[in-house]
Amino acid sequence: MALSYYTPEFIVERDESRCIQCQVCVRQCANDVHYYVDDEDTVQADGRHCVGCHRCVTLCPTHALNIRQNTLEFRPHANWTSSALRNIFKQAETGGMLLTGMGCDQPYRIYWDHMVLNASQVTNPSIDPLREPMELKTFIGAKPDRLEFVEGEDGPELVTEIAPQLELDLPIMFSAMSYGSISYNACESLARAATAAGTFYNTGEGGLHPNLYQYGANTIAQVASGRFGVHLDYLNAAAALEIKVGQGAKPGIGGHLPGEKVTLDISQTRMIPEGSDAISPAPHHDIYSIEDLRQLIYALKEATRYTKPVGVKVAAVNNIAPIASGIVRAGADFVAIDGIRGGTGAAPTTIRNNVGIPIELALAAVDQRLRDEGIRQHASLIVAGSVRSSSDALKAVCMGADAVYVATSALVAMGCHLCQHCYTGKCNWGIATQDPYLTKRLNPNIGARRLANLLRAWSLEIKEMMGGMGVNSIESVRGNRDHLRGVGLNQVELEALGIRAAGR
Amino acid sequence: MKIIIIGNSATAVGAVESIRLYDQSAEILVITKESSLIYSRPMLSHYLAGQIDQTRVAYRDPDFYCRFDVQVITDDAVTEIDLAARTVTAESGMTQSYDKLLISTGGVPIVPPMPGVDAEGVYTFTELSDADGILDRVQREKPVQNAVVVGGGMIGIKAVDALQQRGVSVTMLELAPRILSAAFDQTASDMVSDILRRSGVTVLTNDTVAKIHTVDGAIGEVTLRSGETIPCDLLVFGIGVRPNSVLAKSAGLEVNRGVVVDSFMRSSDPYVYAAGDVAEAYDLVVDMNRTVAIWPNAYRQGAIAGAHMVGVERPDEGGIAMNTIEADGVAAMAIGDANMEDSGQADLQFLSELDERAHRYRRLVIRDGRLVGAILVGDVNRAGIYTGLIRSKVPVNDCCKTLLSPHFGLLSLPEHYRKHVVTGEGIEI
Amino acid sequence: MKRIVIHEEYCIGCRLCEVHCLVQHSESRDIIKAYKVERQSGGGLMPRLLFEESGPISFALQCRQCEEPSCLEACISGAMHRDPKTGAIICDESRCVGCWMCIMVCPAGAIQQSQTLHKIASKCDLCYGAEMPACVANCPNEALTYEEV
DSSP states (O other): OOOOOOOOSEEEEEOTTTOOOOOHHHHHOTTOOEEEEGGGTEEEEOGGGOOOOOHHHHHOTTOOEEEEEOOOOOOOOSSSOHHHHHHHHHHHHHOSOOEEOSSOOSOOOOGGGGEEEOOOOSSSOOOOTTTSOOBOOEEESOOOSOOOEEEETTEEEEOSOOOOOEEESSSEEEOBOOBTTBOHHHHHHHHHHHHHHTOOEEOGGGOOOGGGGGGGGGEEEEEOTTOTTOOHHHHHHSSEEEEEOOOTTSTTOOEEEOGGGOOHHHHHHHTSOTTOOEEEOSSOTTOSSHHHHHHHHHHHHHHTTTOSOEEEEEEOOTTHHHHHHHHHHTTOSEEEEEOTTOOOSSEEHHHHHHSSOOHHHHHHHHHHHHHHTTOGGGSEEEEESOOOSHHHHHHHHHHTOSEEEESHHHHHHHTOOOOSOGGGTOOTTSSSOOOHHHHTTSOHHHHHHHHHHHHHHHHHHHHHHHHHTTOOBGGGTTTOGGGEEESSOOHHHHHHHTOEETTO | OEEEEEOOSHHHHHHHHHHHHHOSSSEEEEEOSSOSOOBOSTTHHHHHHTSSOGGGGBSSOTTHHHHTTEEEEOSOOEEEEETTTTEEEETTSOEEEOSEEEEOOOEEEOOOOOTTTTSBTEEESSSHHHHHHHHHHHHSSSOOOOEEEEOOSHHHHHHHHHHHHTTOOEEEEESSSSTTTTTSOHHHHHHHHHHHHHTTOEEEESOOEEEEEEETTEEEEEEETTSOEEEOSEEEEOSOEEEOOHHHHHHTOOBSSSEEOOTTOBOSSTTEEEOGGGEEEEETTTTEEEOOOOHHHHHHHHHHHHHHHTTOOOOOOOBOOEEEEEETTEEEEEEESOOOOOSOOTTEEEEEEEETTTTEEEEEEEETTEEEEEEEESOOTTHHHHHHHHHHTOBOGGGGGGTTSTTOSGGGSOHHHHHHHHHOOOOOO | OEEEEEOGGGOOSOOHHHHHHHHHTSSSOOHHHIIIIITTTTOOOOOSSEEEEETTEEEEEOOOOOSSOHHHHHOSSSOEEEOTTTOOEEEOTTTOOOOOHHHHHOTTOOOEEOOSSSOOEEOOOSSTTOSSOHHHHHOTTOOEEEEEO
């Protein structure tokens, strides 16, 4: 067998004066990096298989471990970076597509980091969120063009019929992650946290496990191209439905869960034979035009008796504005747009890193186009694709989003360290795996607690920032781009985002 | 209510602690022929061996009776029970009346009737005074040259092991073809015999003392049944005990070998209880009443009797015969019914594993799919799990292969049983 | 009384419970000293709990603090007793003679032979005096909890 040119990415450092040979690292590494040498009574590490997930570092009781990047240095080259070289080494050896997990890791401009928020000084005084009520409540669903009232006995009575709405306690929801790409324990953690925090989580394309039906009131059920797990009870159990046309990590291509991961439980939830590959085709094979999409939207509304919002999720691509307009006119109650930074359990690296556009630009374009066409209120706008903090979320709302979806942030809250090896199924944190040895590592009691903590912390920060702006309701900042200024952006970017430069 | 307890050992302690758990007002009186020191009989071998001294041979602290509000009358043996009048009379002539009575007179050592058993240098091995006597003899100016222990059962082995640790040369006589025949199987007996022999003990089976020869009232030689006469300056009878039931019998209670009791330790008289070595209680392995004279049974039965006296029903599920010994540092345990030979019995299944070099042996006996006996030599790790299986009568057919595995543990057992032990969840057995 | 509740579905088999049990029962209470110095010197330092593992199922087992403890019944020296303050079953190691009767009767097999020079039975004492047993406090996945049961 020919020599591999692939050198280890990480080096494991062990402080021998602190190592007590307890072998916790040996037991916890799913990649068999650490091993115990019996006759020397030492623990050693072979960094070749280390993925940099930090499980061993976190669990080591004496903090004796550290993981460093292997600073194997090539001759400096601005064009041929070490990762470009290593990718070619890999492909020359395997002849296959490079696979990866999580979201785009390339240095495209992050527009959130080039936007700053306003605050009150002198006029329109700040509000103290600890003393005044701050409203983060958000409604997702189609809003009427006008409200009609009639004079009733006890005052005005509303005549206009309002379309079904989702009521959120804060403008943040958990984005779609399928049971199959993540473990059951991770799904349960998301469901429980969403329920506790008064928001929603999304089933992704894996269907809904029977044990999670109890959280249905806080569940958005996805209908994806593979139609996995889609049956009438599934649709009726959820609070809203989402037709998945695409996702930001891999626009234009479908999904693939390898047969080895289709356990009995997953096969039953997805309604496919055990051990068979679960392939989601790129298009829905019954949606080849916008009329077809309208047909599916209304089929789902009929099936659920028009009691639930039905939305559509698309990836942010070049002509996202007219696409979104078409979706709204097709009758969707909400449009979810997933930017290039969106995460995934498995995708070809080249697609993840090179296809799609940043969500900030997509959001600006879609929000503006819908307003221009006078149909902005006909559907709520949800954005996703690396909302990493409460400030990212608030900036998105100021740009025009009704709410944001977070997934990577949720996984990180549960322990993910972005080693990007989800596709191996050996997630050391018990998240992106079905291996029973590993899934135990995510205790849903702890997972749900950490997720709820994250949402609580962010909602406190959003209230703090809003209070600083002199605003006590999220409605006052929604779509109000005047609260934002750009820093370090060129004229084209400022125009695309629809914001002024700081100082102007 | 006035409760009298005859006896001052494990059963009395079990009864007292149980009574006081539920009732602080009942008057409790303990009458004993010994002193007030509550000592542990099984510890006598450790005491004789020198592993512990006088202070550590105590089973409870000196203030035990005071703390539990119990009256004690010592050095006075009860000689008569009047069931009709509900009184007891002691040697001193004292008479006490009772509302409830617990007979825990224990056992008396079996001594074959022969001239010379009262000679100097001849002892039994059940009471502290015995141990003190043997110790005196062992530690006097002229060291003991030839000790002989009659009995190759539990008591005999413990006496032998203790004397070994004192550096005394010992010969052990066992009437049966092998030692420990009541509890251990052939393999285990052989292993223990080998260990004893290798440590310098002379083990003679199919033999016992036929005649005791004294010189000036002290023992000098013994003639064995086999005909040989050997020198002997210390003779210990460690054959066993039989229930000390003469008091109960003469009072008119139903007595078999021991006092017959129900599952609450009540005798044939509703106000009189019996527990411990004197009682004949239910043995759940052999499914009948019999006397199993071991410390755990004595304590537990005392606790059950005590509870019932004050109106708390703690029915006895039954005792299990079990014991543990050590020969030259190697531990051995026998639990339940485990010593029968494998002769192809239809309802029995035998599992065993032997590692001669490591002195490791385990044998399990399964009857009608349930564990009824276990023998362990050398490695006694987690032996209690087998005891739990015997007690709970959980079917073990499905996990036979794992019962003797090197990593034997709760995970080797049926899931519902394991969960029951770990979490206390109820199970249907 | 408060007891340790075992949740085997969350045990990840890391055995940090054993590490911290040992440290808690060491003299120095310092993890590095306990392992590098005390354990090597033949002090017989060992964890009081037993770790069981079979395939993906694992859990840490310690004394179940039975309501009617078999070990207390069987103990010939009176070493096994119920602590009046905490209600826990404790082995008084100054009285234990290492007869192994307790090992013979414990249905969970939760008592071990100590590796010290003196023969004694070793079992969980609920980290006598501590607010929370060390194994519970240090389990990274909350597979052991301390609850009123």
